[in-house]
Amino acid sequence: MKQITVTSPLLPDLDEFHSLLKEIWDSKWITNNGSFHKRLEAALAEYLKVPYVSLFTNGTLPLITALQALRITGEVITTPYSFVATTHSLWWNGIKPVFVDIEADTCGMDPEKIEAAITPKTTAIMPVHCYGKPCNTAAIQAIADKYGLKVIYDAAHAFGVEVGGESILKAGDLSTLSFHATKVYNTVEGGALVMHDETTKKRIDYLKNFGFANETTVVAPGINSKMDEVRAAYGLLNLRQVDAAIEARQKVARKYRDALRDVDGVTFFEDMSGVRHNYSYFPVFIDDKKFGMTRDELYFKMKEANVLGRRYFYPLISEFSTYRGLPSAGRENLPVAHKIADSVICLPMHHDLSEEDIARVLKFFGK
Numbered sequence: 495m496k497q498i499t500v501t502s503p504l505l506p507d508l509d510e511f512h513s514l515l516k517e518i519w520d521s522k523w524i525t526n527n528g529s530f531h532k533r534l535e536a537a538l539a540e541y542l543k544v545p546y547v548s549l550f551t552n553g554t555l556p557l558i559t560a561l562q563a564l565r566i567t568g569e570v571i572t573t574p575y576s577f578v579a580t581t582h583s584l585w586w587n588g589i590k591p592v593f594v595d596i597e598a599d600t601c602g603m604d605p606e607k608i609e610a611a612i613t614p615k616t617t618a619i620m621p622v623h624c625y626g627k628p629c630n631t632a633a634i635q636a637i638a639d640k641y642g643l644k645v646i647y648d649a650a651h652a653f654g655v656e657v658g659g660e661s662i663l664k665a666g667d668l669s670t671l672s673f674h675a676t677k678v679y680n681t682v683e684g685g686a687l688v689m690h691d692e693t694t695k696k697r698i699d700y701l702k703n704f705g706f707a708n709e710t711t712v713v714a715p716g717i718n719s720k721m722d723e724v725r726a727a728y729g730l731l732n733l734r735q736v737d738a739a740i741e742a743r744q745k746v747a748r749k750y751r752d753a754l755r756d757v758d759g760v761t762f763f764e765d766m767s768g769v770r771h772n773y774s775y776f777p778v779f780i781d782d783k784k785f786g787m788t789r790d791e792l793y794f795k796m797k798e799a800n801v802l803g804r805r806y807f808y809p810l811i812s813e814f815s816t817y818r819g820l821p822s823a824g825r826e827n828l829p830v831a832h833k834i835a836d837s838v839i840c841l842p843m844h845h846d847l848s849e850e851d852i853a854r855v856l857k858f859f860g861k
Contacts, residue, residue: 497800498851502844503675503682504739506731514727523723527703530726534681537733542654543661544688546695549726550702553650553672553685555719557583560646560668560687561618562714563698568615573603574812574823575831576622580648581811584620592616593812593822596831599763601625601777604830605633609641611822618644623652623662625775626678627763631657631665638666646670649688653679654740656770663688673729678743678772679736681729684721742845743773749852750776750841753861759785760859775806776843779834789837796858802842808835 518524531549539547550556561570561583570584574593584591594607601624608619619638621629629647638645645666649655653671655662663669673684689695697714700707705716721729754760759781765771780789787795789805796803810831812823825832841855853861 495800498802498842498854500802500804500840500842501676502846503680504732504845506728510731511728518723518727525720525722528723530723530730531721534726534729537730538686541733542663544663546689548687548695548698549721550685550719551721552683553674554579554583556670556685556687557648558586559698559701559719560670561587561589562701563694564644564667566618566644568617569613570618570620571608571611571616572620573622574810574828575601575624575807575834576648576811578811580620580622581817591817591820593828595828598830598834600627601834602627602629605630605637608637612641616643618646620646620648622648625777626651626655626772627766628655628657628662628769651774653677654772658768678740678774679732681725684725684729739845740772743843746843746847746852747773747776753856754859757859776841777838778841779837780839789839792858793839801855803839805838806840808838810835
């Protein structure tokens with residue numbers, strides 16, 4: 495039986511891509527801030543309604559570079575409920591992660607838990623717009639302003655998400671994006687940093703190119719994390735069709751919600767008022783006593799039938815060996831995060847799902 499994957503990459507038209515590849519081949523300029531790189535940065539800034547975008551070769555390096563660009567040290571308050579890259583970026587910069595619990599209704603960082611975690615060593619807050627659901631940015635910024643902290647948002651899930659017509663990527667000091675193949679918008683691998691001013695963009699552009707300011711001047715100990723021309727061209731084509739893909743995802747989400755709304759022991763997120771969602775994921779939360787099956791039993795039953803859900807995010811980052819010994823990683827400090835991690839399963843969600851595919855998924859819920 496056909497395998498139904500949890501996600502499927504958005505792919506540009508192959509003939510159009512070949513045409514752009516021909517341009518790249520003719521120019522013989524395949525990396526180092528070429529024309530497609532410049533065009534994609536400009537196109538993304540316009541689409542995302544943000545002032546400045548700096549492209550990267552993947553979604554982890556923007557996190558690492560954001561911390562460098564803002565000269566973050568000491569301790570950073572973050573969430574255990576995310577992909578490991580969020581916390582790894584801190585570790586790679588010699589920064590101590592301090593975990594705080596999450597909100598059950600967004601899976602984002604709980605602002606009410608932040609102040610108690612602040613110490614004299616705290617220099618920043620790194621929240622995550624989990625599943626593309628906006629964090630409580632106003633509350634987080636108020637705390638940051640009160641204590642003189644920087645805010646870096648991991649917005650890997652939040653491509654195109656808006657609140658009241660304004661991009662969520664404008665929140666905080668910097669926001670990072672991932673353009674991995676599994677995301678709503680992809681460049682195969684890739685990512686970006688979103689910033690507010692030209693000076694910060696210039697510094698970040700230096701940092702991602704070994705620290706070179708010009709041919710003979712190195713102004714910082716940078717790394718090499720530039721996006722190449724091939725993926726930039728691919729990204730330009732995908733940008734033309736991402737709205738249609740998001741619309742297709744929205745239709746899938748509606749069908750799931752309509753079918754699952756009366757299923758005992760299954761809960762899910764509704765759309766937030768005033769928010770333009772991107773429908774990047776469709777997490778459901780299983781109450782085993784009411785549903786009659788644990789989340790893991792459901793997960794493996796689906797897997798046996800070639801329907802691939804994902805326990806996203808399980809286990810918590812705080813449970814991995816690198817971070818388990820941190821004082822903030824204790825289970826008693828993160829009760830909501832543990833409850834969510836133990837009950838979540840993300841259902842297949844992408845633009846390629848057919849009516850038959852959706853029906854196969856819903857059979858596991860008695861539909």
